Amino acid sequence: MAAAATPTVGLTTARTFISSLHKTLMSRAAILSTESKDASMTRLASSSHISLSHSFLQKPNSVILKSKRVVATKAVSSENETSALPGLPIDLRGKRAFIAGIADDNGYGWAIAKSLAAAGAEILVGTWVPALNIFESSLRRGKFDESRVLPDGSLMEITKVYPMDAVFDGPEDVPEDIKTNKRYAGSSNWTVKELVESVKQDFGSIDILVHSLANGPEVAKPLLETSRFGYLAAISASSYSFISLLQNFLPIMNPGGATISLTYIAAERTIPGYGGGMSSAKAALESDTRVLAFEAGRKHKIRVNTISAGPLRSRAAKAIGFIDMMIEYSTTNAPLLKELSAALCYVNSAEEVGNAAAFLASPLASAITGTVLYVDNGLNGMAVSTDSPILEKLHAAKEK
Numbered sequence: 001m002a003a004a005a006t007p008t009v010g011l012t013t014a015r016t017f018i019s020s021l022h023k024t025l026m027s028r029a030a031i032l033s034t035e036s037k038d039a040s041m042t043r044l045a046s047s048s049h050i051s052l053s054h055s056f057l058q059k060p061n062s063v064i065l066k067s068k069r070v071v072a073t074k075a076v077s078s079e080n081e082t083s084a085l086p087g088l089p090i091d092l093r094g095k096r097a098f099i100a101g102i103a104d105d106n107g108y109g110w111a112i113a114k115s116l117a118a119a120g121a122e123i124l125v126g127t128w129v130p131a132l133n134i135f136e137s138s139l140r141r142g143k144f145d146e147s148r149v150l151p152d153g154s155l156m157e158i159t160k161v162y163p164m165d166a167v168f169d170g171p172e173d174v175p176e177d178i179k180t181n182k183r184y185a186g187s188s189n190w191t192v193k194e195l196v197e198s199v200k201q202d203f204g205s206i207d208i209l210v211h212s213l214a215n216g217p218e219v220a221k222p223l224l225e226t227s228r229f230g231y232l233a234a235i236s237a238s239s240y241s242f243i244s245l246l247q248n249f250l251p252i253m254n255p256g257g258a259t260i261s262l263t264y265i266a267a268e269r270t271i272p273g274y275g276g277g278m279s280s281a282k283a284a285l286e287s288d289t290r291v292l293a294f295e296a297g298r299k300h301k302i303r304v305n306t307i308s309a310g311p312l313r314s315r316a317a318k319a320i321g322f323i324d325m326m327i328e329y330s331t332t333n334a335p336l337l338k339e340l341s342a343a344l345c346y347v348n349s350a351e352e353v354g355n356a357a358a359f360l361a362s363p364l365a366s367a368i369t370g371t372v373l374y375v376d377n378g379l380n381g382m383a384v385s386t387d388s389p390i391l392e393k394l395h396a397a398k399e400k
């Protein structure tokens, strides 16, 4: 079920590629490395994976024209070279991340995967079963190629995509109507226990777990009108799912690893319209972050944090129905006044959340656990909206 395999390259192409990499390496080696160029090349040959974009695969002759799309997915620098680099890099090379909740390239899960990949982590993805076919076929057809581009010009590789449904812990929990549902036909081993068993069999262990999923069937209903079913379904898919993933993944997580979930300010302050028990689910997720940080920290040396993210036009958010208003509210009232999705600088909000997640997952955050990290341009700190007509009256009165 590999979504994006690493293709082999023809001999001539490989020579061209190695020659261009050799040039790059030589210039890097001259600046950075104290070891011999031959030793660097030997290391490069053994550590680099040559990977090509889908567009190259479709047009083999375009490899030289599109040389930027021909990349080494593993960094060529050694530990020595890294320590010689200026700055404080987020280095996740050698780490394996499982990101639960990616079904397209618009959501926070995708952005986090990209930042983790840019820092060198290997990426495994868990996709909700009903969305799996379309996600995998879009990936195969190159629909996401443009948004797979990482800051160094290479493309994010997803080593494997796993089907999952986070509301079922084991096969015994799956009701008949889901078992026979045609959207689930053709996929297997997608309950949480079976998923983790598959990851264990395939890879042995992981270092980073990201929970980027939520679901509330009655999200559009006010809490006061939410049914017991809707409320519990929201908690099950959006909060307990994190506990279930931790329960099952912790035994195969390497000590020192990190887990991250995504929350929303509606957990702490009232956001009218974010209903159906979703605000309750996020409140539970934030509280659980603290308790799970204690338990997972003591028992497994694993950190647990959650990112409270600003509004993003993801598929899930669009389904709620007022995401554009929330974005406008945020861009008008947050301390940092920037359009989140077209930021003043080279990043957008999803990337900013991705980068914060990469930091939290890295050794740079080794003493951070049990926290809610706000990545929302500071909106959470505001007690009044600056565009309130009441405040406008106040300002007008002062000016008189």
Ligand SMILES: NC(=O)c1ccc[n+]([C@@H]2O[C@H](COP(=O)([O-])OP(=O)(O)OC[C@H]3O[C@@H](n4cnc5c(N)ncnc54)[C@H](O)[C@@H]3O)[C@@H](O)[C@H]2O)c1
Binding pocket: 100, 101, 102, 103, 104, 106, 107, 108, 109, 127, 128, 129, 131, 164, 165, 166, 167, 211, 212, 213, 214, 215, 237, 262, 263, 264, 265, 308, 309, 310, 311, 312, 313, 314, 315, 316, 317
């Ligand atoms: N978009 C926002 O404005 C915003 C703001 C703050 C927090 N968040 C949180 O970010 C996380 C990611 O959401 P997003 O907005 O990026 O949307 P998204 O649509 O990209 O991600 C939600 C994912 O959850 C998956 N999913 C739903 N039910 C599932 C289940 N039972 N099992 C497995 N997967 C399931 C969906 O297939 C989808 O891929 C969520 O926790 C969301 O609450 C979003």
